[in-house]
Amino acid sequence: MIKIVNKKVIAENIVMIELESDSISKKIQAGQFIILRVNSKGERIPLTVVDKNCQKGTITLVYQIVGKTTKLLNKLNIGDSISDLVGPLGHPTEIKNYGTVVVVGGGVGIAELLPVSKSLKEIGNIVIGIIGAKTKNMLIFENEMRTVCDKLFITTDDGSYERKGFVTDVLKELLVQSTNNISIVYAVGPVPMMKSVCEITKLSNIKTIVSLNPIMVDGTGMCGSCRVSINNETKFACVDGPEFDGHAVDWDELSKRLKLFVEQEKVALDTLE
Amino acid sequence: MEQKERVKMSELRADERIRPPKAYDEVALGYTEEEAVTESKRCIQCKNPQCVKGCPVEIDIPRFIKKITERDFQESVRIIKEKNNLPAICGRVCPQETQCEQKCILGKKGSPIAIGALERFVADWQIKNMTEFPKTNIKLKEKIAVVGSGPAGLTCAGDLARSGYKVTIFEALHEPGGVLRYGIPSFRLPREILDYEINYIKSLGVEIICNVLIGKTYTISELFNMGYNSIFIGSGAGLPYFPKISGMNLCRIYSANEFLTRINLMHADKFPEYDTPINIGNRVTVIGGGNTAMDSARCSLRLINSLTRNSRSVDSSVTIIYRRTEQEMPARAAEIEHVKEEGINFMFLTQPVRFIGDNRGFVTGIECLKCELGAPDETGRRRPIPIKGSEFVIETDTVIIAVGLKSNPLIPKTTPDIKTNSDGDIIVNSETMETTLANVYAGGDIVGGEGTVIEAMGMGKRAAKSIIQKLS
Numbered sequence: 001m002i003k004i005v006n007k008k009v010i011a012e013n014i015v016m017i018e019l020e021s022d023s024i025s026k027k028i029q030a031g032q033f034i035i036l037r038v039n040s041k042g043e044r045i046p047l048t049v050v051d052k053n054c055q056k057g058t059i060t061l062v063y064q065i066v067g068k069t070t071k072l073l074n075k076l077n078i079g080d081s082i083s084d085l086v087g088p089l090g091h092p093t094e095i096k097n098y099g100t101v102v103v104v105g106g107g108v109g110i111a112e113l114l115p116v117s118k119s120l121k122e123i124g125n126i127v128i129g130i131i132g133a134k135t136k137n138m139l140i141f142e143n144e145m146r147t148v149c150d151k152l153f154i155t156t157d158d159g160s161y162e163r164k165g166f167v168t169d170v171l172k173e174l175l176v177q178s179t180n181n182i183s184i185v186y187a188v189g190p191v192p193m194m195k196s197v198c199e200i201t202k203l204s205n206i207k208t209i210v211s212l213n214p215i216m217v218d219g220t221g222m223c224g225s226c227r228v229s230i231n232n233e234t235k236f237a238c239v240d241g242p243e244f245d246g247h248a249v250d251w252d253e254l255s256k257r258l259k260l261f262v263e264q265e266k267v268a269l270d271t272l273e
Numbered sequence: 274m275e276q277k278e279r280v281k282m283s284e285l286r287a288d289e290r291i292r293p294p295k296a297y298d299e300v301a302l303g304y305t306e307e308e309a310v311t312e313s314k315r316c317i318q319c320k321n322p323q324c325v326k327g328c329p330v331e332i333d334i335p336r337f338i339k340k341i342t343e344r345d346f347q348e349s350v351r352i353i354k355e356k357n358n359l360p361a362i363c364g365r366v367c368p369q370e371t372q373c374e375q376k377c378i379l380g381k382k383g384s385p386i387a388i389g390a391l392e393r394f395v396a397d398w399q400i401k402n403m404t405e406f407p408k409t410n411i412k413l414k415e416k417i418a419v420v421g422s423g424p425a426g427l428t429c430a431g432d433l434a435r436s437g438y439k440v441t442i443f444e445a446l447h448e449p450g451g452v453l454r455y456g457i458p459s460f461r462l463p464r465e466i467l468d469y470e471i472n473y474i475k476s477l478g479v480e481i482i483c484n485v486l487i488g489k490t491y492t493i494s495e496l497f498n499m500g501y502n503s504i505f506i507g508s509g510a511g512l513p514y515f516p517k518i519s520g521m522n523l524c525r526i527y528s529a530n531e532f533l534t535r536i537n538l539m540h541a542d543k544f545p546e547y548d549t550p551i552n553i554g555n556r557v558t559v560i561g562g563g564n565t566a567m568d569s570a571r572c573s574l575r576l577i578n579s580l581t582r583n584s585r586s587v588d589s590s591v592t593i594i595y596r597r598t599e600q601e602m603p604a605r606a607a608e609i610e611h612v613k614e615e616g617i618n619f620m621f622l623t624q625p626v627r628f629i630g631d632n633r634g635f636v637t638g639i640e641c642l643k644c645e646l647g648a649p650d651e652t653g654r655r656r657p658i659p660i661k662g663s664e665f666v667i668e669t670d671t672v673i674i675a676v677g678l679k680s681n682p683l684i685p686k687t688t689p690d691i692k693t694n695s696d697g698d699i700i701v702n703s704e705t706m707e708t709t710l711a712n713v714y715a716g717g718d719i720v721g722g723e724g725t726v727i728e729a730m731g732m733g734k735r736a737a738k739s740i741i742q743k744l745s
Contacts, residue, residue, distance in 0.1 A: 023490050037447055043539065043548040044447075068548055084447040086484040217539065217549075220445050220486055221681055222455075222511035223531035227522055234515055234522060239683065253522055256634030260524045264550030271545045 022057030031093030062111035106189025136161035313341035329731030358431035364393025406476030423451020425507030425717030428733035488683035510718030511681035520628030529675035554670030561675030
């Protein structure tokens with residue numbers, strides 16, 4: 001059993017929890033993820049790790065309450081336990097000094113973007129951040145990203161905060177300004193966002209790394225549920241990724257595969273109501 | 274009266290076992306005491322028993338069978354456990370027909386003695402009649418780590434513990450058992466049998482820690498730093514093979530590993546009581562000819578029959594396609610028989626060349642080529658040769674790919690000193706099971722393809738033996 005030692009609602013339907021896991025806290029690096037199971041009848045879901053505390057032996061996760069499993073997880077409070085946690089999974093982000101990096105995050109993806117941005121900054125990159133959310137109440141880690149980034153742009157779909165529009169609007173403008181001299185773009189968020197980012201950066205031929213979130217079961221390479229096409233070659237996001245060259249990803253296939261269990265997800269949610 | 278022919282084991286009727294409430298109940302029901310004793314008396318107790326040579330773990334088969342004739346079942350199972358820690362599992366899933374029973378002298382004129390069924394009988398007798406496990410004595414100071422709790426790991430750990438070593442098994446999934454848990458369905462291996470056998474290994478003093486992925490949570494070198502003297506890697510063939518043909522990533526195309534894991538480990542058959550879903554249609558096509566393909570087909574049939582939408586007799590079917598013929602199928606004869614009894618179709622000499630999908634990305638058909646058999650290949654089986662221009666389409670809404678596995682690369686990748694061959698299998702000395710890294714041993718599917726449960730156990734035993742020799 002894995003104990004929840006802290007819990008905090010950080011935005012509308014977005015929650016941060018701190019879990020006891022000495023082994024993972026000492027191992028996990030930016031870009032990696034974990035898989036957890038809430039209870040003995042639960043499914044295994046991959047989640048982003050936003051922070052770790054090696055001294056305390058804890059890791060901090062962020063989840064958005066969307067389906068049955070995240071609802072069940074959200075019923076638990078400080079002092080409660082989840083039944084299973086395994087990790088770290090996937091490859092860490094390749095952190096090196098690229099020069100100027102643009103990091104783009106949408107929605108709950110910003111949780112994954114934050115540790116990557118921190119690591120990129122620490123090694124000496126100029127980090128330009130663009131983060132966006134549907135609306136002001138759903139924006140997370142604005143202050144943390146502001147501390148890490150040399151420049152930070154914020155968009156909301158509905159214009160309720162900062163600039164109205166999408167993260168890609170800002171990205172387009174940054175790419176036009178040749179003075180920015182951008183070496184690489186790192187994007188994480190909903191599939192449509194990552195896809196648009198890649199379409200834009202492809203025009204300027206700027207290398208773009210994305211972190212993919214397909215459906216997973218074991219997370220160890222054993223089942224192939226998370227297979228994605230990269231340059232028409234099948235890769236497993238859990239062990240070959242989760243990060244890939246965004247220009248090589250078959251985005252349509254990924255969006256379609258993400259909808260495989262839509263009906264079942266509704267049925268599962270109904271059992272909670 | 275003397276029994277000439279093998280005593281047949283009773284089974285659940287096919288029409289009864291493919292739908293609730295008995296859909297996942299064990300099919301083969303086992304011998305009664307009288308049946309077991311009658312069958313055991315057929316054994317002629319050869320002076321030079323060939324059956325023992327056919328057993329990868331060299332169980333003293335005539336001796337355990339003799340004890341059944343004397344109705345001394347406790348002694349019988351003790352004799353088996355001298356060599357085999359998991360008899361209730363082996364008695365069910367070992368391919369005896371190509372191992373011990375193939376060598377049985379009775380088989381020359383009639384049917385060989387039912388060694389597997391007798392092994393299962395005494396193992397089950399023990400489960401029913403002995404509630405307490407024997408106490409063991411963990412007295413040696415050396416700690417040994419075992420990676421993976423499948424058949425190789427459990428066997429290696431059991432043998433080491435019985436020799437007095439402190440053993441810890443690290444399992445990546447949330448429940449122990451490896452392929453016995455996620456791969457083999459309950460109608461072939463009931464979960465309570467598996468749980469009993471794992472508890473027996475624990476009773477020997479073995480500690481099993483789940484949710485630890487070696488290669489990620491800890492590397493091999495970190496295990497040494499944590500104080501383990503020797504390490505056995507039995508991490509299995511955990512990487513499904515997907516043929517490189519177009520449309521492979523359409524929705525509702527599953528690897529057998531994913532499909533079976535969702536059902537066996539995650540209980541998707543009980544969705545939504547359990548949270549893990551499975552999405553299948555009414556026309557399932559399984560590609561492959563091994564036991565995994567048979568298991569996938571039988572699970573599909575049961576799932577289709579369990580789904581409520583099928584109460585109003587929807588046209589449904591499960592079909593296995595295989596590029597050779599029935600003679601070349603690697604699945605056990607008994608399993609092929611079960612598949613046929615359950616009304617699953619076979620299409621032999623059929624090779625898929627392309628998957629066809631709709632605009633939502635769901636599979637709707639498989640374009641195939643007809644094949645003919647050519648000369649035998651390196652496996653000794655006749656090679657299938659596709660016939661030009663024989664393309665045809667199988668309409669289907671769900672596909673399960675069961676054409677083989679490769680070794681999981683996680684550990685070799687993070688431990689470069691452990692050398693692998695071109696297939697990604699860990700290279701070992703086949704006598705001692707030592708890898709290219711000192712004090713690291715490996716066995717089971719991680720050292721070569723998809724073997725059987727008992728072969729994996731045999732390797733686990735050999736590794737345990739060499740670890741003991743090295744440490745003592």
